[in-house]
Amino acid sequence: MPRIVIEQDKCKGCLLCASFCPKGLIKKADKLNKLGLNPVEFDAKGCLGCMQCAVICPDCCIRIYK
Amino acid sequence: MKLLFKRPRSLREIPTHYCPGCGHGIVQRLVAEVVDELDIRERVIGVAPVGCAVIAYDYWDFDCSEAAHGRALAVATGIKRMRPENIVFTYQGDGDLAAIGTAETIHAANRGENLTVIFINNAVYGMTGGQMAPTTLLNQKTTTTPYGRRADREGYPLKISELIAQLPAVRYVERVALYSPQAVFIAKKTIKQAFQNQIENRGFSLVEVLSPCPTYWGMSPKEAMDWIRDVMIKEFPLGRIR
Numbered sequence: 497m498p499r500i501v502i503e504q505d506k507c508k509g510c511l512l513c514a515s516f517c518p519k520g521l522i523k524k525a526d527k528l529n530k531l532g533l534n535p536v537e538f539d540a541k542g543c544l545g546c547m548q549c550a551v552i553c554p555d556c557c558i559r560i561y562k
Numbered sequence: 563m564k565l566l567f568k569r570p571r572s573l574r575e576i577p578t579h580y581c582p583g584c585g586h587g588i589v590q591r592l593v594a595e596v597v598d599e600l601d602i603r604e605r606v607i608g609v610a611p612v613g614c615a616v617i618a619y620d621y622w623d624f625d626c627s628e629a630a631h632g633r634a635l636a637v638a639t640g641i642k643r644m645r646p647e648n649i650v651f652t653y654q655g656d657g658d659l660a661a662i663g664t665a666e667t668i669h670a671a672n673r674g675e676n677l678t679v680i681f682i683n684n685a686v687y688g689m690t691g692g693q694m695a696p697t698t699l700l701n702q703k704t705t706t707t708p709y710g711r712r713a714d715r716e717g718y719p720l721k722i723s724e725l726i727a728q729l730p731a732v733r734y735v736e737r738v739a740l741y742s743p744q745a746v747f748i749a750k751k752t753i754k755q756a757f758q759n760q761i762e763n764r765g766f767s768l769v770e771v772l773s774p775c776p777t778y779w780g781m782s783p784k785e786a787m788d789w790i791r792d793v794m795i796k797e798f799p800l801g802r803i804r
């Protein structure tokens with residue numbers, strides 16, 4: 497099963513990854529990161545490994561494993 | 563487990579100063595991926611602009627030079643002529659390349675310098691506070707056109723890529739846009755071609771990237787991408803210009 501890892505302390509919470517994830521697996525987290533911003537978090541169920549989230553991320557915070 | 567997607571080697575592990583959702587972050591990663599894939603990290607030299615991307619040289623893990631505002635292509639010309647074995651590119655915003663640097667841009671293109679130009683069109687001056695750029699659309703509100711740009715007062719959006727494509731010495735001009743992961747993929751392919759052209763000594767190549775500035779467009783990052791897709795590409799059509 498593919499899975500993504502989000503480096504939350506680099507994430508600026510722009511939500512572009514969340515808008516383009518075809519499975520809606522990425523959501524805003526309920527905490528603040530080191531930048532003082534709300535990062536996103538990932539729900540591990542059903543990831544396609546399609547890379548849309550990583551390709552659109554302006555801050556290169558997403559790694560994808562398969 | 564296999565790693566399908568990771569940070570390119572040529573992009574340093576440091577957070578950038580860009581606003582959330584800024585297109586500069588995406589294009590800088592694409593350039594780093596292309597440099598890795600073409601295996602030119604040891605011979606590439608980037609020239610950074612003045613504008614929001616002014617410290618791009620801190621983010622890329624390869625040699626770079628800074629240039630005074632608009633002069634990137636003059637600096638790049640000097641580097642390339644002295645060191646033709648290096649792969650030299652400029653990375654410039656629309657204020658840098660198409661306003662204060664118009665003369666340097668046109669003449670480097672007209673000389674057909676064997677250079678690669680990555681031109682970020684975000685339709686405003688980001689760094690200085692969202693003023694009108696030559697590329698600002700008609701009716702677009704900026705801090706210096708608070709009621710919208712008017713053709714009778716500020717002229718029309720400047721299509722510098724189309725102007726440059728007229729010049730006989732120019733080899734390759736293409737416009738791409740960042741509005742979806744698929745569009746980002748096309749942008750990367752185009753940037754790679756522009757570097758490949760230089761490696762093969764084919765002459766002046768320019769890629770214009772329509773890139774979001776959510777902060778000074780007054781939009782969310784996703785709305786800014788939708789605006790590129792729905793509004794901006796009508797004024798700046800995508801595809802190969804030369």
Ligand SMILES: Cc1ncc(C[n+]2csc(CCOP(=O)(O)OP(=O)(O)O)c2C)c(N)n1
Nearest residue numbers: 612613614631655656657658686687688689
């Ligand atoms: C000679 C000179 N004139 C003016 C400025 C002020 N200045 C800094 S950045 C900038 C415009 C940058 O806009 P653009 O190239 O579109 O880049 P962006 O910030 O939008 O990425 C200006 C006018 C300067 N630094 N140097």
Ligand code: SF4
Nearest residue numbers: 517543544546547549
């Ligand atoms: S790889 Fe695809 S399915 Fe998985 S989180 Fe990213 S966008 Fe969603």
Ligand code: SF4
Nearest residue numbers: 507508510511513553
């Ligand atoms: S696209 Fe990147 S910076 Fe933006 S919310 Fe997703 S992980 Fe964070």
Ligand code: SF4
Nearest residue numbers: 580581584614688775
């Ligand atoms: S002002 Fe605009 S171009 Fe500059 S970093 Fe912010 S979003 Fe990017």
